[in-house]
Amino acid sequence: MKRSILFVDDEKQILNSLRRVFMGKDYNLYFALSGEEALEILDSKSVDLIISDMRMPNMDGIKLLSIVKDKYPKVIRMILSGYSDEKQALGVFENNLAISYILKPWDNEKLLEIVDSIFKSEYIAINEDLVQILNDIEKLPLSMKIYNELCGMINEDENIDNISRVIEEDPTLTLKILSIVNSAFYALKTGSIKQALNYLGLDNIKNLVFLSCFIDKGKSKFSRELDILWNHLVTTNNLIIKIYKEILEKKLDEEFSTVGLLHDLGKIVIITAYDTKLGKVPSFDDRISISPEKEKQIFKNSHEEIGAYILSRSGMPEYVIEAALFHHDPLNEKVKYKELLMALHLADYCSWRLIYEEYHIELNEEVLKLLNISKDQVEDLIKNYKK
Numbered sequence: 007m008k009r010s011i012l013f014v015d016d017e018k019q020i021l022n023s024l025r026r027v028f029m030g031k032d033y034n035l036y037f038a039l040s041g042e043e044a045l046e047i048l049d050s051k052s053v054d055l056i057i058s059d060m061r062m063p064n065m066d067g068i069k070l071l072s073i074v075k076d077k078y079p080k081v082i083r084m085i086l087s088g089y090s091d092e093k094q095a096l097g098v099f100e101n102n103l104a105i106s107y108i109l110k111p112w113d114n115e116k117l118l119e120i121v122d123s124i125f126k127s128e129y130i131a132i133n134e135d136l137v138q139i140l141n142d143i144e145k146l147p148l149s150m151k152i153y154n155e156l157c158g159m160i161n162e163d164e165n166i167d168n169i170s171r172v173i174e175e176d177p178t179l180t181l182k183i184l185s186i187v188n189s190a191f192y193a194l195k196t197g198s199i200k201q202a203l204n205y206l207g208l209d210n211i212k213n214l215v216f217l218s219c220f221i222d223k224g225k226s227k228f229s230r231e232l233d234i235l236w237n238h239l240v241t242t243n244n245l246i247i248k249i250y251k252e253i254l255e256k257k258l259d260e261e262f263s264t265v266g267l268l269h270d271l272g273k274i275v276i277i278t279a280y281d282t283k284l285g286k287v288p289s290f291d292d293r294i295s296i297s298p299e300k301e302k303q304i305f306k307n308s309h310e311e312i313g314a315y316i317l318s319r320s321g322m323p324e325y326v327i328e329a330a331l332f333h334h335d336p337l338n339e340k341v342k343y344k345e346l347l348m349a350l351h352l353a354d355y356c357s358w359r360l361i362y363e364e365y366h367i368e369l370n371e372e373v374l375k376l377l378n379i380s381k382d383q384v385e386d387l388i389k390n391y392k393k
Contacts, residue, residue: 009125010034010051014044014058014070015086020110024057027114033121041065045073053081055124060087060094068094071103082124082319086110086117105319152176156215160208169208170200177239177267178274179215181317184264188322195323197264231277231293235270238361241391242266245353248387253379254349262325262346269329269350272313276301295365298334310334336373348373356388 011033013024021037028035036051038044042065044056056074060067071083083103088110098104106120152172159169173179180199187194187202194205203211243266250258277293292300301308307315313330325343332338333354336347355369374381 008032008034009054010036011121012036012038012044012047012051012053012056013086014038014041014056014062014067016040016059016062020059027117028121031118041067041070041073044070048074048078048081053078055082055084055121057084057086057121060085060089068098068103071098072101075103084108084120086112152179152215157212160212166200166203166208169211170203173199173203173211173215174243174264174267175236175240177236177271180264180267181271183211184268184322184326196261197268197323197326198260199264200260228277228293231290232274234294234362235273235277238357239267239270241360242269242350242353242357245356245387245391246349248391249349249353253383253387254345254377261323265326265329265346265350266353268313268317268322268326269333269354270309270313271316271330272309272311275312275316276305276309280304291364294362334367337370337376345377348377352377352379352384356384356391359388360391 009032011028013021013035014037015021015024016039018039021039025035025037036047036053038047041058041062044058047053048056056071058067058070062070067085067087071085074081074083082105084106085098085104086108098107105124108117108120152175155172156169159172173183183199183202183206184197187196187205194201196202243264246266247258247263250256276296280288280293280296288296296304298308305312310331310333314327317327317330325346328341328343328347329350332341332347333350335341336344336351341347351370351373355367358365358367369384374384
């Protein structure tokens, strides 16, 4: 089925240029000269992607995309603007209004590549019932403790390596920061918080953390479960580094340094939305160790699919999306970063053994053979990490 794109700009020549760029491509194209006209099209047509100008009379791009986000949450949102206002761009990403911020004049081939990559992604499909929950991704829990610590470090001109480590303690904050630097506005594809800090600057990071901290996981009725999940994600990330350094005797590339933090992102959604979907609050063990079969039964999607969807909509690099989707199936034929995914699979298994052993996940023994790792080495990895 053809995908549909809606272009919104108050200048006819811009829309004509875009029409020429996408002419002959396998898309249904719609064009609107105002936000009001765009909403009329959305009311009557099926649209998969909206690409809007930012500065328009009567209804600007921020207002339009805010309405689209609330009323048409499955429509993917992008910005094509002639104004490189960094503060405005940060506002767009902080409020999850767009996955990309592209500047005019644009590069035709680059624009086509970005749009094609969105629609080629196999991670976009998600059950209708979850769309609104996932559309509010910026409301995921975040610890105020990190904000206070970060402010103190910035005020004291702390080393950027140390600041990076503090941010990486919180997977939700990590996702937010990486989402911004991986957007087309900053033109960077990285999984490294250190690189992200160098791009955004510490003042922007500080403001971003502050805005994110209005929701504190300490106030959540699921704070115990989220604490366990935070510990699992951080431990998994640490274990990947140990596996590469001590067992594989390799250095993990810096760009892969946060893969472990984001791989179980879908579980955050499931933990916080479980009772909403079920109509009652399930037991603690059910929320933490819900089986894949029960995930599918209740949510119609697994936590792997949910995490991959969020990460793909946030513009994450392919290896980060793979980590979310295939950490329980690292030998899947679709996996490109097989060694990384195998190390993640092993780290994920060991981490749950350390953090919450009641949650049993299967270790693929073929992974051990391919990495040339014995079961004794796995047990030593777990035992020595506890020390």
